Amino acid sequence: MKGYTILLVEDDLMIGDLLQKILQREGYTVCWETNGKGILDFIHKIDLAIMDVMLPGEDGYQLSKKIKDLGLNIPIIFLSARTDMDSKLEGLAIGEDYMIKPFDPRELLLRIKKMLKTQYGTFTQIKHLSIDTEHNKVFNRSLNNEVPFTSIERKLFFYLFENRNRILTKEHFYEYLWQLEDRSQNIVNVHIKKLRAKIGDPTGEIIQNIYGEGYRLNTHIKNELKK
Template sequence: MKTILITDDDQHVRFLVKELLNKEGFQTVEAANGSEALELMKNESLDLAIIDIMMPYIDGYRLTEEIRKYSEIPIIMLTSKSQLEDKEKGFLLGTDDYLVKPFEPKELLFRINALLRRYGKSEEKNLRLGSLLINKKSYEIELEGKIYILPLKEFELLHFLASQPNQVFSRGQIIEHIWGLDYEGDERTVDVHIKRLRERFTKVSNEFSIKTVRGIGYSLEYRQ
């Protein structure tokens, strides 16, 4: 049974989401603010988190940032903030999806199930390029004998580029594959994640590098 964390300072919202998820066979745990959520995560094995933005003590943005320091569970931001800038900030900090209140219960379920399916694709084959091993079961990167744990979007981006080395992908193609067709942020998100990958691996190995193709996009250049 999948366990989902519901974090919202509105008790009514927590109750509605809990009832919805319990009827669908999910187990739930609740937190009224970000501080409670972080404490819960120390003792609970969670499969997904639903997080409100506007909360006391630790808001949803900071909570997402803290979760991403040690966990790659899917995160859905459930919030009344509908501005594009707010959504972009959430995606840059590591959220996987965004749903604006008031929301249709069925839509929340669709998004939860879609994320759980995406995260559950452990049957996909590992990918190896020289000393680079991308493990789809453990979501770990092995390179030059060392293990690296990446945020999910960085992992998916590296896997996507490495699956077709030396192939150039536009920012639009990358966004569609990694963030989905309904992503409403701008293409700077891709640039930010590419920069982070470069910072992680440029000094670690010279077998591969992520190249910028001016006016087009990015490619992972593999040197055999």
């Protein structure tokens, strides 16, 4: 489950620390906040939110309503010690799931995986690209065809995709794709250039060059494909 970014809003430091470690061990990127201050500034980068109900300041329900009001279709799982039916119904009316504390983290992980699969399926959309993560194929919807990758281009693209929204240095690419004897000074740049040409990304909006650091595949880009 690499690549997904999860927002965890939990003011209990013991629970928050435990969940963060468990989620990171599963390959998720975790943004852990103890309250809702400032989360709307980066919420568009989040794939799923785990929200404690009782929080300092605005509670989880209020924060989640603000997220939904932005028009972002982000799945939300509420965590709460409240066991009464009214609280459950309110949570399920706002979000997608409701778990009562204490709970087994294994159950939470299973619910997360099922929710992500339901929400995003095996396909991910990035602008005009449709990415099939089950079969490692990429389709250009504006041309209505599959992108004709070579073997190394496919490995390079999906390495970027598995680490999407993270900066990968040239050393990362060298270690993953090229043995010492195969390395040349411009080998990464040359293959990135070819990759951009094939996916229709001439300006580097999808595969972005982060000057002096490396490359990053961006997923949170407005889809401009006309229907």
